[in-house]
Amino acid sequence: MNSTIEAITQRIIDRSRNSRQKYLAVMRQTMDGNPPKKRLSCGNLAHAYAGCGSSDKQTIRLMQSANLGIVTSFNDMLSAHQPLEVYPNIIKEMARSMGSSAQVASGVPAMCDGVTQGQPGMELSLFSREVVAMATAVGLSHNMFDGNMFLGVCDKIVPGMLIGALQFGHIPAVFVPAGPMHTGIPNKEKARVRQKFAAGEVGQEELLEAETASYHSPGTCTFYGTANTNQMMVEMLGVQLPGASFVNPNAELRTALTEAAVKYVIACTQSAGNYRPMYDVVTEKSIVNSIIGLLATGGSTNHTLHIVAVAKACGVEITWQDMDELSRVVPLLARVYPNGQADVNDFQNAGGMAYLVKELRLGGLLNEDVTNVMGQGLEAYEKAPELNEKGEAVWGDSFGDSKDEEVLRPVTNPFDQEGGxxxxxxxxxxxxxxxxxxxxxxxxxxxxxxxxxxxxxxxxxxxxxxxxxxxxxxxxxxxxxxxxxxxxxxxxxxxxxxxxxxxxxxxxxxxxxxxxxxxxxxxxxxxxxxxxxxxxxxxxxxxxxxxxxxxxxxxxxxxxxxxxxxxxxxxxxITQDLGRSLFGGLRAIAGTSQKGATIFDFDAEY
Incomplete structure (x- = not known):
């Protein structure tokens, strides 16, 4: 393993030792003292499954199998979240086929920075992450769930869900994305029209046509911004299935991956006899792996805030200096807009996450001693998912060569020796x-x-x-x-x-x-x-x-x-409102950007 990455990882472990041990102790005590469902009274349980069908009621009542909690960011105004509408039914049917059950625990707000960009609503954006974290915790606080599934995609939603989920780190967890929309007009062309509009060379109608041709259908925006960087992050953390990040909505494989996520999270539950809680997955080592993924792909700068805040939520202290030093030894392996002209569909077609993980492993750039929803180690994450003859998602051999070295390159021939x-x-x-x-x-x-x-x-x-x-x-x-x-x-x-x-x-x-x-x-x-x-x-x-x-x-x-x-x-x-006044208390207690700009005082807790 690269000696600098190894040293920085150890430095983070040493720095975080006290806070991490306190976090782990709280999680273990929670599982021992308040295991899911077991401490609920008859009245508690009756309330919790009153809305279920008779079959699910009986399954939950027997307490012999897993009951999954679903936290969803579905709304049908925003393209990235619109596909999530059908996921709960897919998850419930899959759980039933395995003798288990699933319930929607809560919905969380999902705002789009694309809609609020340059508008007053953008002043609510960053702290919507905190609102999502709290909404996630409220849904899971019923203590009904043996495994948790998180349906989220965009900028603040996934980090917020992670922060909330980590307060239930004693429960296995898996994240399930919607995938990117198909490619519209090239990002370079969109940027060109925007600049021409700024210069007064085209009018609003031409600009709207270009924007509409770019953002044109259900799915995540295709540039490599914060939303798609989120998907890379949770995959590198090991809480998302290998290769699940960038499969388009409505594809057969997309549905098969959602079904597979149910199988794997149930397999991690205590009732399945292979207990793999979230706190064993999100660790100092897997967090460093997510930073390396960020650097190797030229991901969003928003994650200099989000990764710090997420890490704090599980007792791990990450600094910008850690990121800077890692950047000096992690090569840039991908060029995806705005760090190139390709989009995430091109990235996926060139080899995607499977190729990226394979090359990072070959370069000795990842911590291998990690746990994930698939099991131990990273071997599964250098394999791309595909459909078998039954229509199920399976993972075969490690990904081969890059299909397009203008988009994705081997570790021996990077775009740059540094992450940038x-x-x-x-x-x-x-x-x-x-x-x-x-x-x-x-x-x-x-x-x-x-x-x-x-x-x-x-x-x-x-x-x-x-x-x-x-x-x-x-x-x-x-x-x-x-x-x-x-x-x-x-x-x-x-x-x-x-x-x-x-x-x-x-x-x-x-x-x-x-x-x-x-x-x-x-x-x-x-x-x-x-x-x-x-x-x-x-x-x-x-x-x-x-x-x-x-x-x-x-x-x-x-x-x-x-x-x-x-x-x-x-x-x-400030003279405008549009909900801004409701966030005044959050602004008053916000931490510095170097501390993740979070309102949560995990330092005091851990």
Whole structure:
């Protein structure tokens, strides 16, 4: 195994020893003291299965087989979640065929960052992860379930479900995705039309046609943003079946994989005699494997928040420095938009997760001593699923060569020797950047900064023709405590236009950028945030900023004395609501971006 990965893994184990042991102790005590169903009174049980048919009632009543809890993010407005409507019935029928039962434990909210991008609703986005976690826990709190199944896909839903599920880590768990929609217009063409619209070269009708041709049917968006990075993450964690991530909705194999998920989670339950709780699957080693998957595929920067928060939920402490150091030794094996021109369907056709895991294993880049829903080790995860003559999902031989080395490459011939995630530090604070999608010539900018209080101010300045020059945009008061840390993807087209015009531009913000962003160098998640007195609150338009992604430096050319002596700017008053007021308490207790921007104080618990 790669010595650096081994050392970092051990460092994480050592750092997390106390909190992890406390978490495991709580999980084991919960199973011993409150095993599913066994502690429920007759009245409790009667309430819990009153809505079931007579057969399921009898199965649950006997307590000799597994009862599965289903947590679903189904809604039919959002394409990624619409296919989940039929999953509960598939799961219930499969469970019944095995002498078990299944019930929908709860629904969780599923918002789409694509719908709320640049809108007031985006200020609810990050903390919807916390709401999903709590909604997951409420559903599972009935203590009726021997195994849990999670139907979720997109940006905050899967991390939220993971955080909630880990509070029931004594129960086996499996995640079941919906899969990506079929390919629409190329992502490069969509980005081109967006930039032309930003530049005033096409109208709204042309833009809407391009967007509709891209997002056109049920399934996850096809670029490699946060939603699809989620699927990679749970597969690398071992809580999703091998090769389940990127099979299209309505395919026969998609249904067969959902049925197989039922079989495997039942096999992990205590009643099956092969107890494999979630806390044995999500460990320090499997979390490091998920980070390696993130780096090797050039995944979403949102996971610098999500992985930290998920890890904390099971007593594991991950830092950005861990991610940065891992990035230096993990090669980039995939190029999928925005880190290339291919989409996730191309990735799947080239070999997908099976090929990726095989190559990472060949390179000694993964922790092999892990448990997953399939059993022990990672061998099963380098095999692609297929249908047998009975229409069941089976896994055969390890995946062979890449079918397209423009999309997916072997570990001996990577696109880059590094994963492309960097931590940026300087007198403006600490942030992260995904440089794998930024051309080398654009990674270093030294120029006067222009300070904006919102992304809309930047866009308006662009439209007025005020930004045709070299500059570093500072967009502040966008952190968790200020306005909930929204994604600021609407700035990408105008900044991309300016970059294409030959200007040197960069972005520094305490907010987030979309998982689809990357062309323009951006120092994001800057901490401490401006709202909490971070250095960004003291920067003024005209200050010279030095931005060097390769060197990991972001600083303003001012002495500490001058910078610290300036008066702190104030946050702009918010006049809109759209549910924002309900999240005021969450903003007030939000942790820093380096701590995952979570409201949950797992440090106190573990």
């Amino acid at each position: 995630l960097r931590v940026l530090k300087g007198n403006l604070g600490t942030g992260v950047i995904k440089i794998s999608a930024v051309a080398p010539k654009n990674r270093k900018v030294t120029a006067p900064c222009i300070v904006f209080e919102s992304q809309h101010d930047l866009i308006d300045a662009f439209k007025r023709g005020e930004l045709d020059k070299d500059f570093v945009a500072v967009v502040r008061f966008q952190g968790p405590s200020a306005n909930g840390m929204p994604e600021l993807h609407k700035m990408t087209p105008p900044l991309g236009v300016l970059q294409d015009r030959g200007f040197k531009v960069a972005l520094i913000t305490d907010g987030r950028m979309s998982g689809a962003s990357g062309k323009v160098p951006a120092a994001i998640h800057m901490s401490p945030e401006a709202k909490l007195g971070g250095p960004l609150s003291r920067v003024k338009t005209g200050d010279i900023v030095h931005f060097d992604a390769d060197a990991g430096v972001v600083k303003v050319e001012l002495s500490d004395e001058e910078l610290n002596g300036r008066e702190q700017a104030c946050e702009t008053e």
